[in-house]
Amino acid sequence: MVKENPSLHSDETDNSGGAKAVRGPGRRLHGAIAHKLGMAILSGQYQPGDVLSGEVAFAEELEVSRSAYREAIQVLTAKGLVESRPKAGTRVLPRNRWNLLDPEVLAWAFAGEPDIQFVRDLFELRAIVEPAAARLAAQRRDKEDLRIMKDALAAMRRHTLATEAGRAADRDFHNAILHATRNDALLVLTASIGAAVNWTTQYKQRARALPRNPIPDHVRVYDAIAAGDPAAAAEAMGVLVDLALEDTASAMER
Amino acid sequence: MVKENPSLHSDETDNSGGAKAVRGPGRRLHGAIAHKLGMAILSGQYQPGDVLSGEVAFAEELEVSRSAYREAIQVLTAKGLVESRPKAGTRVLPRNRWNLLDPEVLAWAFAGEPDIQFVRDLFELRAIVEPAAARLAAQRRDKEDLRIMKDALAAMRRHTLATEAGRAADRDFHNAILHATRNDALLVLTASIGAAVNWTTQYKQRARALPRNPIPDHVRVYDAIAAGDPAAAAEAMGVLVDLALEDTASAMER
DNA sequence: TCTGCTAATTACTCCGACATATTACAGGAT
DNA sequence: ATCCTGTAATATGTCGGAGTAATTAGCAGA
Numbered sequence: 001m002v003k004e005n006p007s008l009h010s011d012e013t014d015n016s017g018g019a020k021a022v023r024g025p026g027r028r029l030h031g032a033i034a035h036k037l038g039m040a041i042l043s044g045q046y047q048p049g050d051v052l053s054g055e056v057a058f059a060e061e062l063e064v065s066r067s068a069y070r071e072a073i074q075v076l077t078a079k080g081l082v083e084s085r086p087k088a089g090t091r092v093l094p095r096n097r098w099n100l101l102d103p104e105v106l107a108w109a110f111a112g113e114p115d116i117q118f119v120r121d122l123f124e125l126r127a128i129v130e131p132a133a134a135r136l137a138a139q140r141r142d143k144e145d146l147r148i149m150k151d152a153l154a155a156m157r158r159h160t161l162a163t164e165a166g167r168a169a170d171r172d173f174h175n176a177i178l179h180a181t182r183n184d185a186l187l188v189l190t191a192s193i194g195a196a197v198n199w200t201t202q203y204k205q206r207a208r209a210l211p212r213n214p215i216p217d218h219v220r221v222y223d224a225i226a227a228g229d230p231a232a233a234a235e236a237m238g239v240l241v242d243l244a245l246e247d248t249a250s251a252m253e254r
Numbered sequence: 255m256v257k258e259n260p261s262l263h264s265d266e267t268d269n270s271g272g273a274k275a276v277r278g279p280g281r282r283l284h285g286a287i288a289h290k291l292g293m294a295i296l297s298g299q300y301q302p303g304d305v306l307s308g309e310v311a312f313a314e315e316l317e318v319s320r321s322a323y324r325e326a327i328q329v330l331t332a333k334g335l336v337e338s339r340p341k342a343g344t345r346v347l348p349r350n351r352w353n354l355l356d357p358e359v360l361a362w363a364f365a366g367e368p369d370i371q372f373v374r375d376l377f378e379l380r381a382i383v384e385p386a387a388a389r390l391a392a393q394r395r396d397k398e399d400l401r402i403m404k405d406a407l408a409a410m411r412r413h414t415l416a417t418e419a420g421r422a423a424d425r426d427f428h429n430a431i432l433h434a435t436r437n438d439a440l441l442v443l444t445a446s447i448g449a450a451v452n453w454t455t456q457y458k459q460r461a462r463a464l465p466r467n468p469i470p471d472h473v474r475v476y477d478a479i480a481a482g483d484p485a486a487a488a489e490a491m492g493v494l495v496d497l498a499l500e501d502t503a504s505a506m507e508r
Numbered sequence: 509t510c511t512g513c514t515a516a517t518t519a520c521t522c523c524g525a526c527a528t529a530t531t532a533c534a535g536g537a538t
Numbered sequence: 539a540t541c542c543t544g545t546a547a548t549a550t551g552t553c554g555g556a557g558t559a560a561t562t563a564g565c566a567g568a
Contacts, residue, residue, distance in 0.1 A: 028551070029552070055519065064552085064553090065552055067321065067551090070325065078288075078328070078333055078358070084518090084520090086517080087516085087563090096441065099357070121438050121439040125440055125443070128386040185376050187350065188353065188354045189379070284520085308549060308550085309550065309551095322520085322521060322522080338550065340528070341531050341532090344550085
């Protein structure tokens with residue numbers, strides 16, 4: 001038997017060619033396979049309608065057991081990426097069946113070169129949802145919410161967005177706003193999108209200088225929410241989303 | 255060995271007690287288990303932090319193989335409902351880790367008695383997103399989009415919402431609007447929410463009379479989109495969402 | 509041409525064994 | 539007494555193979 005594909009086992013020194021699908025410890029094998037296949041689908045390497053090779057063949061090609069391969073397929077099925085039927089095989093579903101808002105799917109989409117149009121779509125969605133979230137937060141926040149936002153803002157100022165601690169504070173700030181909306185659906189939606197988008201932005205950003213000090217714009221949002229001014233909060237948050245879009249766009253056109 | 259739980263195998267005539275977790279043909283066994291466990295989690299039967307009994311024990315209790323049980327767990331893991339670690343077991347994750355916008359999770363949530371607050375959250379989200387979608391559709395629709403909407407409206411008029419064909423036409427109408435936004439993220443999000451919410455509304459509605467003829471309100475949306483009037487489209491769609499909320503609320507308080 | 513049967517293929521399910529990771533506990537050093 | 543370290547127990551993770559069931563496609567007959 002000839003090994004044609006890069007192994008997923010870490011105990012093999014051979015790590016030639018292909019995607020770095022080696023699983024580090026702490027990551028399950030089937031998780032690594034789901035990751036690999038998910039990225040392959042999201043990147044267009046497998047197109048909707050394509051049928052994957054049979055279980056036995058593909059599992060052998062990946063040098064994993066059928067169980068591990070099958071569990072990976074179940075994960076992809078759960079996310080609406082593929083569908084399996086006896087005799088017909090496993091085929092990639094049309095894009096409109098994909099759970100594009102699943103955090104993991106988003107991560108896979110952004111792991112490679114994300115489709116520009118899709119990024120635009122996501123920011124359009126953020127531009128709709130986040131100002132509305134800020135509006136709700138301005139109406140429903142309590143003292144505790146404001147305290148958390150204030151602390152996060154202070155931490156952002158201390159560390160700046162260039163450090164991991166600073167970015168964590170940024171996330172905390174936005175999460176605090178979402179939490180103040182008292183709306184779980186809103187929280188889940190925006191948190192996953194924001195995480196995926198921001199993560200890649202930061203990743204690709206590397207040594208690029210930030211276009212503009214983001215702190216004052218954040219403070220404007222905070223002030224509006226603290227003042228209980230829904231309209232102002234929505235407007236200020238809109239500015240923030242626009243800046244993020246600008247930021248991501250400039251990071252992508254390279 | 256004593257059988258303590260209702261079987262999931264259809265070849266057993268005994269179908270006593272418990273949820274009807276029997277899998278009809280066409281449904282996979284692990285899918286049925288995921289469905290059963292998913293509903294149990296969403297309904298609060300298992301609370302966040304609870305640890306499930308071990309794989310061997312639970313699989314035996316359900317009278318399925320460990321493989322089938324494990325594949326079901328992978329599905330739940332993919333949806334953020336549970337997390338498994340060696341030695342620690344499989345535990346239900348906190349609610350903020352759940353992929354509440356996953357179509358299947360939504361279906362599970364609405365299969366039982368959905369949490370009132372959660373339903374409110376979803377409608378709040380719809381009230382934010384759908385008018386914005388109508389606004390975009392008014393700006394970007396082409397002749398083909400309008401034709402599909404018009405056909406769907408005609409079908410709605412013909413069949414009324416009391417028939418399955420009429421409800422299908424309603425879905426087509428809304429999907430056409432979402433398609434006209436040219437935004438996949440928007441489409442996936444709203445389609446899954448709308449499907450879950452409408453499905454239960456219709457399900458619980460049964461013999462209840464519709465509060466008001468919905469056709470004119472739909473026509474207002476169509477006219478605004480056809481006229482390319484974003485503001486009017488958003489306003490008209492807002493009315494539609496409000497009506498749906500009213501409808502669902504009255505259907506739930508029984 | 510259409511309908512019903514047959515057969516082949518593929519995913520699905522089961523089983524039993526072993527490997528691995530993580531936790532918990534015990535013992536010793538500080 | 540507290541902290542660290544090594545060790546053992548335990549539940550999940552991975553494996554390989556065997557047999558089942560469902561769906562499709564092709565074929566035969568009306």
